[in-house]
Amino acid sequence: MRTLTVDLLILGAGVAGVYAALAAEGEGARVLLLSKDPLPSGATPWAQGGVAFPRDVADLEAHLQDTLRAGRGLVEEGVxxxxxxxAPEHLERLLAWGLPFHPEPTREGGHSRARVRHLGGDRSGLLLLRGLLARLRSPVLEGxxxxxxxxAGDRVxxxxxxxxxxxxEVRAGAVLLAxxxxxxLFPVTTNPPGATGDGMALAYRAGAVLRDLEFVQFHPTALPEGSLVSEAxxxxxxxxxxxLGERFLPRYDPLAELAPRDVVARAVFLEGLRTGGVFLDLRPIPxxxxxxxxxxxxxxALGLDPLKEPLPVAPAAHYAIGGVRTDPWGFTGVAGLYAAGEVASTxxxxxxRLASNSLLEGLVLGQxxxxxxxxxxxxxxAPEPLPALTLDPALLPxxxxxMGEGAGVLRRREGLEAALAFAEGLPLEESPPDRAARPHLEAGNLxxxxxxxxxxxxxxxESRGAHHREDCPGEAEEAYHLEARGATLCRVPLGV
Ligand SMILES: Cc1cc2nc3c(=O)[nH]c(=O)nc-3n(C[C@H](O)[C@H](O)[C@H](O)COP(=O)(O)OP(=O)(O)OC[C@H]3O[C@@H](n4cnc5c(N)ncnc54)[C@H](O)[C@@H]3O)c2cc1C
Structure with a gap:
């Protein structure tokens, strides 16, 4: 078998992986990136809205407060x-590299002021990633x-x-999951086909902790097949x-269309159930x-004309808020294993998630x-590969x-239990890595x-019950990070 040896192996070539590679090669390291799909791959080139950067020192505090408010008591404020x-250091660098950020920031849901910097109208992620890839000298193995x-022992x-x-076989001094x-995992999603949680599953099997997995953010406005209509x-x-043609959001939140995503997603879902559908009218936009x-x-492409008619929209699974728990430097706690970007939970x-904070996190944590x-x-x-987890992909639909019925925008205990019984009945198999084909591996990970x-x-x-109160610090009485280690799940109170 072919074997390569590098200093840093980066799994993924989205914003986090490529920016990390640029930082590492700047330090003289031998870096290799892998992308399972052809470039530009991942969710990054699909990002429309932009990157949230505090506008100035005074705005930093406001940006922080918006982030804390959106995060519902679970944001780690220091992080x-x-x-x-x-953030400003990265914006300056990207501007110096010639990335074509629009000079005027825009405002998105949950932000108290305009601070989201976009590129090429709504082609923000694509232009950002192209700009980064253009500077990259390290090889990327596509496909x-x-x-x-x-x-090897307890080291990746x-x-x-x-x-x-x-x-x-790629041997590396360290591995960075991106x-x-x-x-x-969900029937309707804004995510690309490769968003199958591979890095989370790989990390878990190597002994890392997964945290807050059930916090999946639903974007409120996706077209029927899942493509996103940006919050911007x-x-x-x-x-x-x-x-019925009624504007309904002011009934749900004083910020109306600009309320945080979870509020808008629930409102869209409920109004859709109540009245038979929800539509986004883009005609007021100059x-x-x-x-x-x-x-x-x-x-x-769907036969709809947004210049003439409102578009049918519904919530869709959009962003994995949880993931591989890391410290503020991307370390997973397993020697040799780091994570940055959407795969990680920092x-x-x-x-x-506050809109457009994720590309920013990919930049900062990538570096x-x-x-x-x-x-x-x-x-x-002589490190050895762990076995692969596989499942017949015909069982995924x-x-x-x-998952859509039980763990969607509105979740109910019975739906969660039914979905869990189904998931636990699936015949997951461990197989030698050389026998794993991509669809079987992705299905196994999911x-x-x-x-x-x-x-x-x-x-x-369960943890909402009063009997867990004594575990809850101070005011955040419902605030838990749920973590999974090995095969057991345990609860850890906020801040521990
Ligand atoms: C439609 C859409 C719009 C969005 N808009 C915004 C926005 O405006 N602003 C914002 O901040 N965020 C936005 N987000 C979220 C943001 O785009 C993502 O969170 C971010 O791009 C993730 O970057 P990443 O580098 O972590 O991963 P990705 O960009 O998803 O890259 C993942 C990489 O990993 C590779 N990979 C995966 N598994 C394997 C494997 N097993 N082996 C090898 N390679 C593998 C993939 O090929 C890919 O290269 C949006 C997301 C979507 C889906």
Whole structure:
């Protein structure tokens, strides 16, 4: 089998992976990136709204307060503050590199003022990633799937990889997971097909802790097949109406269309049930085609014309708030293993992500994790791959349907229990990594994550009971981080 040795192996070539690679190669490290799909891959090139940067020192405090408010008592304030404090340095660098940020920030839901910087109208993620890839000197192996991690004792030391020319063993002084989210666990999602939670499953199996998995953010306004209508549209004047033509959001929240995402998603879901549908009217936006070319093109591809009629919209699974628990430098607690971007749970988002804070987190944590990983390199002899987890992919549609019914925008205990019973009945198998094919591996990863997510969601339901009060610090009496270690789930009170 082919074997490669590098200092830092980065799984994923979205914003977090590529920015991390740029930081690491700047320090002279030998870096290799893998992307299971052709570039530009991942959710990053699909991002429309932009990157949230505090406008100035005074705005930093306001940005922090908006982040804390959206996160519903679970944001780790120190982590959030440090990320926002570091943000201007990254914006300056990106501008110096010639990235075409629009000079005027826009406003998105949950933000008390305009501070989201977009690129190319609604092509923010694509232009950001292209700009980063253009500077990258390290190789990216496209179409290469990380099947399992190589371990030596309790240290992660590389990955077993399937590529177009067969298997490949990459040995590395450290591995950085930047594999993105798990939206494909749900029947309707804004996420790309590769968002199957691979990095979370790999990390869990290597002994890392997964936290808050059940906090999946639903975007309130997706078109029927899942493509996103950016929140920035509402920031620029679009309004939501129900099937009776009534504007309903002011009844749910004083911020109306600009309320935080969870509020808008629930309202859209409930009004859809009550009246038979919800529509987003983009016609109030001046120069709609110029400002939101992607949205207009996606609607037209479905035979809809946003210049003439409101678009049918519904909530869709959008962002994995939980993930591999890391410290503020991206360290997972397992020697040799780091994580950054959507795969990670740093504490920035709490229970609910503030719009456009995720690309910012990918930049800041990508750089930090790369630097921390380089400070910890070690090359144990003869690491072995862990077995792969696989499932027949024909069983996935059934799982997705139950996830939608049981763990969607409105979750009920019975639905969660039914979905968990189904997920636990799935015949997950451990197989040698050289026998794992991509669809079987992705299905296996999703099934594992479904089990953990559903168990966490049920535990969180239980933890609302008064009998858990004594575990709850101070005012945050419902605030728990649910974590999974090995095969057991345990609750850890906030701040511990
Ligand atoms: C439609 C949409 C719009 C969004 N808009 C915004 C926005 O405006 N602002 C904002 O801040 N956030 C936005 N988000 C969220 C944001 O885009 C993502 O959270 C962020 O881009 C994730 O970046 P990442 O680098 O962590 O992962 P990704 O960009 O998802 O990249 C994942 C990478 O991992 C690779 N990979 C995965 N598994 C494997 C494996 N097993 N082996 C090898 N490679 C693997 C993939 O090929 C890919 O290269 C949006 C998300 C979506 C879906």
């Amino acid at each position: 959030a503050r440090s990320i926002l404090e570091e 290469h799937l990380a099947v399992s991690l190589l371990v 030391a590389g990955a077993y990889v399937l590529g177009p020319e067969g298997p490949l 594999t993105g989210g798990l939206g494909r 549209c509402r920031g620029e004047g679009a309004i939501l109406v129900n099937a 120069r709609l085609e110029e400002r939101f070319p992607t949205v207009v093109a996606q609607a037209r 504490g920035l988002h709490g229970a609910n 930090r994790a790369a630097r921390a990983a380089l400070a910890s390199l070690a090359f144990p002899k 059934g799982l997705r349907r139950r 099934a594992l994550l479904a089990r953990l997510l559903l168990r966490m969601a049920l535990l969180r339901e």
